[in-house]
Amino acid sequence: xxxxxxxxxxxxxxxxxxxxxxxxxxxxxxxxxxxxxxxxxxxxxxxxxxxxxxxxxxxxxxxxxxxxxxxxxxxxxxxxxxxxxxxxxxxxxxxxxxxxxxxxxxxxxxxxxxxxxxxxxxxxxxxxxxxxxxxxxxxxxxxxxxxxxxxxxxxxxxxxxxxxxxxxxxxxxxxxxxxxxxxxxxxxxxxxxxxxxxxxxxxxxxxxxxxxxxxxxxxxxxxxxxxxxxxxxxxxxxxxxxxxxxxxxxxxxxxxxxxxxxxxxxxxxxxxxxxxxxxxxxxxxxxxxxxxxxxxxxxxxxxxxxxxxxxxxxxxxxxxxxxxxxxxxxxxxxxxxxxxxxxxxxxxxxxxxxxxxxxxxxxxxxxxxxxxxxxxxxxxxxxxxxxxxxxxxxxxxxxxxx
Amino acid sequence: xxxxxxxxxxxxxxxxxxxxxxxxxxxxxxxxxxxxxxxxxxxxxxxxxxxxxxxxxxxxxxxxxxxxxxxxxxxxxxxxxxxxxxxxxxxxxxxxxxxxxxxxxxxxxxxxxxxxxxxxxxxxxxxxxxxxxxxxxxxxxxxxxxxxxxxxxxxxxxxxxxxxxxxxxxxxxxxxxxxxxxxxxxxxxxxxxxxxxxxxxxxxxxxxxxxxxxxxxxxxxxxxxxxxxxxxxxxxxxxxxxxxxxxxxxxxxxxxxxxxxxxxxxxxxxxxxxxxxxxxxxxxxxxxxxxxxxxxxxxxxxxxxxxxxxxxxxxxxxxxxxxxxxxxxxxxxxxxxxxxxxxxxxxxxxxxxxxxxxxxxxxxxxxxxxxxxxxxxxxxxxxxxxxxxxxxxxxxxxxxxx
Numbered sequence: 001x002x003x004x005x006x007x008x009x010x011x012x013x014x015x016x017x018x019x020x021x022x023x024x025x026x027x028x029x030x031x032x033x034x035x036x037x038x039x040x041x042x043x044x045x046x047x048x049x050x051x052x053x054x055x056x057x058x059x060x061x062x063x064x065x066x067x068x069x070x071x072x073x074x075x076x077x078x079x080x081x082x083x084x085x086x087x088x089x090x091x092x093x094x095x096x097x098x099x100x101x102x103x104x105x106x107x108x109x110x111x112x113x114x115x116x117x118x119x120x121x122x123x124x125x126x127x128x129x130x131x132x133x134x135x136x137x138x139x140x141x142x143x144x145x146x147x148x149x150x151x152x153x154x155x156x157x158x159x160x161x162x163x164x165x166x167x168x169x170x171x172x173x174x175x176x177x178x179x180x181x182x183x184x185x186x187x188x189x190x191x192x193x194x195x196x197x198x199x200x201x202x203x204x205x206x207x208x209x210x211x212x213x214x215x216x217x218x219x220x221x222x223x224x225x226x227x228x229x230x231x232x233x234x235x236x237x238x239x240x241x242x243x244x245x246x247x248x249x250x251x252x253x254x255x256x257x258x259x260x261x262x263x264x265x266x267x268x269x270x271x272x273x274x275x276x277x278x279x280x281x282x283x284x285x286x287x288x289x290x291x292x293x294x295x296x297x298x299x300x301x302x303x304x305x306x307x308x309x310x311x312x313x314x315x316x317x318x319x320x321x322x323x324x325x326x327x328x329x330x331x332x333x334x335x336x337x338x339x340x341x342x343x344x345x346x347x348x349x350x351x352x353x354x355x356x357x358x359x360x361x362x363x364x365x366x367x368x369x370x371x372x373x374x375x376x377x378x379x380x381x382x383x384x385x386x387x388x389x390x391x392x393x394x395x396x397x398x399x400x401x402x
Numbered sequence: 403x404x405x406x407x408x409x410x411x412x413x414x415x416x417x418x419x420x421x422x423x424x425x426x427x428x429x430x431x432x433x434x435x436x437x438x439x440x441x442x443x444x445x446x447x448x449x450x451x452x453x454x455x456x457x458x459x460x461x462x463x464x465x466x467x468x469x470x471x472x473x474x475x476x477x478x479x480x481x482x483x484x485x486x487x488x489x490x491x492x493x494x495x496x497x498x499x500x501x502x503x504x505x506x507x508x509x510x511x512x513x514x515x516x517x518x519x520x521x522x523x524x525x526x527x528x529x530x531x532x533x534x535x536x537x538x539x540x541x542x543x544x545x546x547x548x549x550x551x552x553x554x555x556x557x558x559x560x561x562x563x564x565x566x567x568x569x570x571x572x573x574x575x576x577x578x579x580x581x582x583x584x585x586x587x588x589x590x591x592x593x594x595x596x597x598x599x600x601x602x603x604x605x606x607x608x609x610x611x612x613x614x615x616x617x618x619x620x621x622x623x624x625x626x627x628x629x630x631x632x633x634x635x636x637x638x639x640x641x642x643x644x645x646x647x648x649x650x651x652x653x654x655x656x657x658x659x660x661x662x663x664x665x666x667x668x669x670x671x672x673x674x675x676x677x678x679x680x681x682x683x684x685x686x687x688x689x690x691x692x693x694x695x696x697x698x699x700x701x702x703x704x705x706x707x708x709x710x711x712x713x714x715x716x717x718x719x720x721x722x723x724x725x726x727x728x729x730x731x732x733x734x735x736x737x738x739x740x741x742x743x744x745x746x747x748x749x750x751x752x753x754x755x756x757x758x759x760x761x762x763x764x765x766x767x768x769x770x771x772x773x774x775x776x777x778x779x780x781x782x783x784x785x786x787x788x789x790x791x792x793x794x795x796x797x798x799x800x801x802x803x804x
Binding site: 001002003005006007008009010011012013016017018022039040041043044046048051052055056059060063064065066067068069070072103104106107109110113114115116117118121133134136138139140172174175204206207208235236244248249250251252259261262264265267268269271272273274275276278279280281283284 | 408412439449454458469472474506511515518537540541542574576608652653666675676677678680686748
């Protein structure tokens with residue numbers, strides 16, 4: 001008799017849904033398809049020779065340690081470097097115990113969800129919100145309270161309404177999760193005024209904030225805005241950062257900043273999750289950052305990505321039908337496009353694949369799955385010519401459906 | 403007003419206990435202390451030049467891919483290699499969909515716990531059991547049903563008694579977790595007869611088995627015994643394997659073998675946990691394995707570790723007091739010693755540190771914390787001279803307490 005695994009799965013696992021990005025992207029495995037569906041940096045700018053130099057040096061210099069178990073918190077010299085880097089960005093009041101290395105920021109999200117979320121607990125997220133955060137919270141059976149974004153980020157008046165409603169219902173949200181810079185998928189950035197308001201609301205309503213900032217350093221227009229962590233301090237803010245967009249996702253490294261009592265829980269959770277992040281990639285990152293090569297690479301990205309974004313915006317203007325709109329991000333990797341309401345971007349996806357172009361269906365970013373008219377368009381991984389052609393194909397398809 | 407984080411922690415996190423290994427090992431940070439407390443391979447045998455060659459080649463050959471996001475399942479060519487390797491060990495009936503890469507086997511344990519364990523669910527584990535598995539299950543709020551080990555591994559008559567008791571209580575255990583080869587901490591290996599009996603019991607009682615086998619390839623005496631997976635097939639067995647002991651823990655790579663419906667849940671769990679394991683270390687591992695260097699390295703370990711183990715056994719015979727006993731493993735990394743019952747190994751730990759020697763307190767490996775007279779002694783990471791001296795110091799301390 002064969003085992004019936006369904007009888008054994010946890011409630012949590014029974015609720016697991018295969019990611020639709022993943023399912024849909026299985027269709028995108030053809031070189032003819034122009035994929036605007038990714039969320040990857042452009043590998044053509046990876047300084048491979050420098051990475052080889054850093055990895056050879058790391059293995060030569062730290063060999064035994066680089067191939068050995070490391071501490072759960074991460075390699076100390078890398079943590080010091082990251083702490084210094086954050087202090088230069090205006091973060092104060094943190095010391096080494098407040099900074100640990102994570103297996104990229106997805107692990108940060110997963111650990112935060114594990115540390116705070118009981119089944120049925122409420123978390124406040126932006127609408128739309130980053131899919132990986134939705135997955136991490138959903139895997140701990142969170143309920144989602146959503147606050148819509150506009151061009152200036154999370155709408156604070158609506159957040160305040162939500163907080164009042166929750167208070168009336170005697171529900172204490174576990175945290176407010178936000179991607180303040182160059183939002184994934186929406187491309188928008190939270191203004192300084194709203195950041196200050198969010199911190200004020202955190203004090204008024206006794207809230208914890210999870211600030212997820214993978215893209216902040218990839219600003220190619222406008223002025224940097226201080227992070228929530230810099231503005232509000234670590235007492236009410238847990239910050240998640242990653243090397244995946246400012247250097248290389250294949251290293252699987254990020255870092256978490258949190259006050260010590262929260263960090264202690266995160267560390268125990270990380271021990272159970274993977275004991276420690278790869279020592280080898282930590283030493284490579286240390287060498288890469290300390291030689292100034294990270295800054296060099298970020299400078300290249302800041303110079304090259306706007307060419308891609310501009311190509312995308314120009315193509316949207318030229319090819320998308322009247323009634324469409326889109327965000328024009330000052331950094332990051334994504335444009336968020338709204339199509340005329342009669343069109344369902346999820347239903348249209350297979351036709352797009354037939355037309356040799358791919359995007360991510362907007363509904364994937366809505367915890368309540370209440371939107372069918374958006375698409376996430378990635379410009380970082382594609383060259384400008386293919387962006388133009390891809391948007392042209394999409395525009396033609398959209399027009400054919402009007 | 404400062405945030406009171408205690409009010410926000412999940413039930414799960416409120417139950418997190420800092421690992422005592424971790425807490426105690428903070429005391430071991432002195433070069434004068436001979437640490438028999440580790441669980442690490444001996445870095446002196448790491449073939450650094452070969453790793454440099456593999457990593458340089460991997461970056462040169464697969465550069466953009468090696469630094470980019472990979473699929474959640476892992477790099478296909480590495481999975482094929484591992485599948486072939488397992489088939490040579492006698493595993494049949496698996497294909498590529500049954501094998502994924504994990505961020506070392508701790509992640510395998512964590513995902514298995516997430517996929518199967520609801521708070522309060524029962525899991526069956528050996529007594530003693532691997533601490534990382536206890537942590538992973540405890541972090542999902544499992545209850546532990548324990549089955550004692552003897553020199554032939556898990557005691558099947560006691561397992562059967564436990565299964566009958568659970569059945570009477572209408573409790574269905576989520577799985578039986580076992581480390582059949584060179585058990586951590588106990589050093590013992592499950593006999594072929596017991597493996598067959600375990601599989602028979604799995605059919606009779608409709609059980610899932612989690613086979614955790616980090617050490618199987620590090621056999622330096624006696625004959626290999628087929629794995630549970632080879633004997634029983636994937637229907638009722640999920641197998642966890644890792645590179646951490648057969649090559650380098652610093653890569654953070656392992657692999658999971660499971661039937662497809664279970665694997666689909668594990669994959670969704672892994673997406674939420676860390677999206678994917680490091681592509682860079684996967685390509686390095688592929689190069690290292692495919693060039694035959696893994697086999698070369700395992701051969702070195704198999705030649706060198708028994709010298710260490712023999713030094714430890716000889717020193718135990720010479721220096722430990724009458725009334726002590728220990729296992730004599732045919733492979734792996736650990737000897738498990740029992741001290742005379744009047745002595746509490748946890749209470750003695752700080753004195754051992756004063757005597758400049760460290761071990762892991764036995765109680766850490768007992769989910770019900772019902773044993774105080776064992777210690778785990780690692781021989782892999784220490785050279786024979788220091789092993790002898792460390793056991794000498796421990797023996798003197800034990801004798802002083804009689």
